[in-house]
Amino acid sequence: MALHGGLLKVQTSGHAEIVDLTAGVRSVVSTSGADRGVATVFVRGSTAAVTTMEYEPGGIEDLRATLDRLVPVRPEGSSGDYAHNRLNHDSNAHAHLRAALVGPSEAIPVIDGDLTLGTWQQVVLIDFDDRPRERTVLVQVVW
Amino acid sequence: MALHGGLLKVQTSGHAEIVDLTAGVRSVVSTSGADRGVATVFVRGSTAAVTTMEYEPGGIEDLRATLDRLVPVRPEGSSGDYAHNRLNHDSNAHAHLRAALVGPSEAIPVIDGDLTLGTWQQVVLIDFDDRPRERTVLVQVVW
């Protein structure tokens, strides 16, 4: 058993930009030399999330619209604002909420030296913050 | 430290069928011979998800109804369709959205040779696609 880590730096424009991490994660797995193992993908920070999806324009538009509807930028049925924004003079409460619901990590098996993703399944970062960010995604391969 | 992998093939009827994976995952853990470790459970594909729940008829009905309400088969408040369906002449955009929100993986500790699930907590696969599928669930045990 061994461990190999990699760090992906990702520039985003925020506002729920969705970035395909698959090539970056594959590169860390390949460098590790692991044949069979597990790759953990984790985004540092409380306003971004990691999940998997088919990374195509329609799905990207739908996912952004769905999160806009489920967790709107301003709270529904209220003339006020989120408590996070009110108490901290901030504007990205919706980003914190979406990130906590989607979650920061996924664990993906490695077989035959590759991620066991489906053909139309990519690992993605969603940056919910309301401004451009440089994101740090950590990949740890255990095998 | 060692690694043991198992692959579960699951026939589903789609349409948010929920399948109890617990016995299958336990079988992989048992075959591994691991006493203490971590079992990663991951579903390949972008229209299915893995989580845990109490697997009983009421909870199954409620979870399916809740996802139908939060991410409906056709978009709310619109005479149109999801972008994924429009752009790809497809019909399962809702399945992609639900899968991305719930997520494809869970990591479950193993202690005394068994998953550390609660008594009323099962590992489940939810197949959100709109047709029957044969699903591949990968289980990697590291110990």
Next chain:
Amino acid sequence: MALHGGLLKVQTSGHAEIVDLTAGVRSVVSTSGADRGVATVFVRGSTAAVTTMEYEPGGIEDLRATLDRLVPVRPEGSSGDYAHNRLNHDSNAHAHLRAALVGPSEAIPVIDGDLTLGTWQQVVLIDFDDRPRERTVLVQVVW
């Protein structure tokens, strides 16, 4: 490669109380002596969840309100109750639903002997049950 496990016992008052687990998880990582690895955090039970967030009063209030709105204690647009409550003479169906959606586990890389969390990112337990509970959170460090 090695494995070290720790078990956190957490008293909660239920009703979506959010508990900061970060110090407890850090303590397990520190005791393990791991320099680089992965820490898996998992809550046993089907009415609680693990995720990460900025643990501050505004964000806590917002997350609880958002989950109350998305998965209300009594089902929307219906004079009845959730199937789980009806069939099992129970009252915590909403807790089961929220727990399944948020999920029970996260996997967090360890680098330089510490969790790779952001400065304003904490690991949290959310106890959705409708009564006080003693929760068991399992932490497994692989390195």
